[in-house]
Amino acid sequence: MCGIVAEYNPFHNGHQYHLEETRKKLKADIIIVVMSGNFLQRGEPAIVDKWSRARAALMNGADIVVELPTDFSVQPADFFAEGAVSVLNCLGCDLISFGSESGNSQAFGEAADLYLENEAELDDLFRQAHQQKQTYAQNFSDVINTYFSQFPLDLTQPNNMLGFAYAKEIRRNGYDMSIQTVPRKNSHYHDDELDSSFSIASATAIRRTLLEKREAFTAVETFVPAEMYDVLKNxxxxxxxxxxxxxxxxxxxxSTEDLSQIxxxxxxxxxxxxxxxxxxxxxxxxxxxxxTRQLTWVSLQRICCHILLxxxxxxINMAEKRIEAVRLLGFTEAGRGYIGKHKNEWSIKLVSNxxxxxxxxxxxxxxxxxxxxxxxxxxxxHQDFYTKPINFIDNNGLK
Amino acid sequence: MCGIVAEYNPFHNGHQYHLEETRKKLKADIIIVVMSGNFLQRGEPAIVDKWSRARAALMNGADIVVELPTDFSVQPADFFAEGAVSVLNCLGCDLISFGSESGNSQAFGEAADLYLENEAELDDLFRQAHQQKQTYAQNFSDVINTYFSQFPLDLTQPNNMLGFAYAKEIRRNGYDMSIQTVPRKNSHYHDDELDSSFSIASATAIRRTLLEKREAFTAVETFVPAEMYDVLKNxxxxxxxxxxxxxxxxxxxxSTEDLSQIxxxxxxxxxxxxxxxxxxxxxxxxxxxxxTRQLTWVSLQRICCHILLxxxxxxINMAEKRIEAVRLLGFTEAGRGYIGKHKNEWSIKLVSNxxxxxxxxxxxxxxxxxxxxxxxxxxxxHQDFYTKPINFIDNNGLK
Incomplete structure (x- = not known):
């Protein structure tokens, strides 16, 4: 059983590639995706709703899609990873697969171990560094690189940073879950612009094209599977x-007083x-x-998201938060078989309706x-009441 | 100095008539209007903002327009009257003028005195009547008519009811303010529809025409002064x-818990x-x-208004609320003279900026x-910051 943490905002060819590689190279029989719902890690609403994104994932290689609770999805990387990895662990995943710039699976486990062995000292250094006029991510990477002469991962790369957060959670909690990363394909594209000489682009570039340059709508067609394109169009x-x-x-x-309590x-x-x-x-x-220099766009968006919500x-007292139930968004036939066979073993409720x-x-x-x-x-x-999980029967030989 | 309580939503020919009659028949030298701001007694937003409505009043006979604080404007008749009449009293008004179906000025004072002499008993009766499935207004009128064999006012008429509320406040507090009512002209019009054989229609009928039948926009032109029509058009x-x-x-x-505290x-x-x-x-x-039968449209709107706000x-703890300052929305030359001469005598702050x-x-x-x-x-x-009172110089001989 292999787990994947995702947002699929929107689901694109890179995600399809990642699912295919996970299926083939890692020989995953069942792939479980824990996906953010309608509000995402970067503190923004999803471009299309969770059901459309879950459906695209099921049509392109996922067997089960469950929703990461909103309290964990609209969070800095650490809490996001804590929630997502704990869900995968509860659902019996003994393997996690994620895309990264690094491509070196072993490096993530090593980096996590190194970090955890020195966590108390590093935390002190982070606190001191926080005084300076840098973002959290910059501080984090600077402290790591100063402390360790040779750190196995380049944490200035965003996907490495996320994978590192998953690895830390796995090692910290002693989850029985091996770590596998799939190198991102065509990782030399510009992050913000579509490059038509490739069929893979970042979700950011796809969103920008759709939201800011609506006239160029068809420009995204080559970068997303047909089903997702239909959703985006309609x-x-x-x-x-x-x-x-x-x-x-x-x-x-x-009131400013209530606002300060957000x-x-x-x-x-x-x-x-x-x-x-x-x-x-x-x-x-x-x-x-x-x-400001210290308060980035993403941090501000995330705060605004919590104001809106x-x-x-x-x-949202994270010290006391445990995920006791997750929402099942959809499954394939294989996924349904897996759920039926294992649900009684799980320490988490999987809720259909x-x-x-x-x-x-x-x-x-x-x-x-x-x-x-x-x-x-x-x-x-309606997003929650009056909706049932997607029952996707994959009879088109995709596997 | 004559005071008027108003909402002017929108300002129409009936309001102009009332101001003219107040000036002529009651020989008012200075007319002070205390007007609801942007949210009104019936729990709805004003059709146009407070500045536009204040300007129309100044161009049609008012000398000073001040804003009734929102906490008193979005209220059942009693608190609305309490706030409005206390402002007029503080600003030195020794006369109040309002339109009514009754037209009998003496009846309002008598009705208020009768009511106040028997208030404790009547309150008990209201409490008992509240059990039954009627609106507050119906209960109120029923109890009054059962208790008194002959009550001087017909309280099923909405403007009589408001005038009665002003009279009660004046008598209860012993304000030195005489009560004068101007009978509503053309008071046989249908409340909800415009009747083009008259030049006066209710504000309700004018609003309905504007908001629900926008194609018939010019239909309201004969019912509002030219300045107000320009505002409504633009x-x-x-x-x-x-x-x-x-x-x-x-x-x-x-949350439902917080909602219950509204x-x-x-x-x-x-x-x-x-x-x-x-x-x-x-x-x-x-x-x-x-x-429901008990919870009328207006009561619900008012609750929704407080939810929105x-x-x-x-x-909004009315037992402890006192108006210590009011916002000056505008004045004529005569109004400015009056303010300059008397502001030091007032127990309320009149704030310009x-x-x-x-x-x-x-x-x-x-x-x-x-x-x-x-x-x-x-x-x-912007409604509050960056705005100054309207300084209207009435050089067109309206007076």
Missing amino acids: HPLISWENLFRLLDYRLSAI YLMEKGLEYRLKEKISDAVSMKEFIESVK NNTKQA LNKRTAPNFEQDIKAGHIYRLADKEQIN | HPLISWENLFRLLDYRLSAI YLMEKGLEYRLKEKISDAVSMKEFIESVK NNTKQA LNKRTAPNFEQDIKAGHIYRLADKEQIN
Whole structure:
């Protein structure tokens, strides 16, 4: 059983390649994907809803897709990894597969071990480094490279950094899970622009093309599987701009005192946010006006996401958070067989349908689904109630 | 000095007539209007902002327009009257003038005295009547008519009821203020439809025509002064529908527990509101789905207004509320003279400009102004900061 952590925002050829390689090279029989729902790690709404993205994954090689609870998805890499890896462990995965710039599977385990052996000292160094005017990621990489003369991973690469976070979680908790990385294909593309000489582009480049240059819509066709292209063509494409008015309202209505209690809120930022929102007419303009050298676009987006979702520090108390249930978004025939055979062994509930009994486990996700729908309420379906997992019968010989 | 309580939503020929009659028949030298700001007594946003409505009043006979604080404007008649009449008293008004169906000035004072002499017993009767399945207004009128064999006022008429509320406040507090009512002209019009054989229509009929039948826009031209017509033609016309998405969002994001703490929220209603919002796509549909025989459209709108404005029971504690300052929205030359001569005698601050020192008195109004702007942020100006009172020089001999 192989696990994958994903956002699929949107699902593209690189993700398909990763699933194929995982199936072939790693000889995975069952592939379980734990995927962010409608709000993502970088603090933004997904371009299309979780059901469409789960369906694309099932049509392109995944056997089971479950939802990473929102409280863990809209998080810095460490908590995101903690939630995702613990779900995969609970579902019986003895292998994790992820894409990376490094391509060296062994390096991740070694890097994690090195880090964990020196964690207390490194934490002290991070705290000191935090005084300086750099982002968290820059500080992190600087401290590591100063402390270790030779560290096995280049942590300035974003996918290495995420894989490193998964590896740390596995080693810290002693999960019985081996680590395999698939090198990213065509990794020399520019991150922000599509390069038509390849068939693989980053999700970022695809989103930018769709959201900022809508006239060039067909430009993304060669970079995503046909099913995903159909979804992108026929669904409203959601970005922060669709929800900006709601954030604007929320920042206008909330008191600075309550705002200071929002999860991840930094001291004093509540005043700056309330001041700058008054004249902003777009999310882009708003974030540009608030961000500083230390407070990056992504950190700010993530805080805004928690403001929008009304998540207080008290509600998202990570020290006490355990995932007790996950939502099943879909499965293939093979996936269904696997679930039937193993579900009684799991220490986590896998929930197919929401009802009075199961809903209390998913209050935060239900709320997030309601709010996501407001990006385009007439076109986006109910996300949680009235939905059943996708039952995808893969009879087209994909495997 | 004569005081008037108004909403002017929008300012129409009936309001102009009332101002003219007040000037001529009551020989008022200075007319002070205390007007609701951007959110009104019936729990809805004003069709155009407070500045446009204040300007129309100044151009048609008012000398001074001040804003009734939002905490008192979005209220049942009693608190609305308490706030409005106390402001007029503080500003030195020895006369109040209002339109009514009755037209008998003496009846209001008599009715108020009768009521106050028997208040304790009547309160008991109201409490008992509240058990029955009627609206508050129906109960009120029933109890009065059962208790008194002959009551001087017909309280089933909405303007009589409001005037009665002003009279009660005046008598209860012993304000030195005489009561004068101007009979409503053409009072046989249908409340909801325009009748083109008259030049006066109710504000309700004018709003309906503008908001629900936009094609018939010129139909309102004969019912409003030219200045107001220009405003209505050139400004975005705001109704609850422009703010419905924000209410939808707020109801999705707030917990039932916090929702139960909103001002005026009735027990158990928080569940019903959260349930019904999920499928509603308009305010009209939403209120229709929630309202009951006891819980009228207006009561529900008012609760929704407090939800939108994030007003908790704790924040709007009427037992402890006193108006210490009011915002000056505009004045004529005569009004300016009056202010200059008398402001030192007043027990209330009349504030022209918002700044660090004066803003803390108006936090609720500033918040309401921010939220009102979100109905159409690109077209509605800043409502509180960056605005100065209208200085209207009436050199056209209107007086």
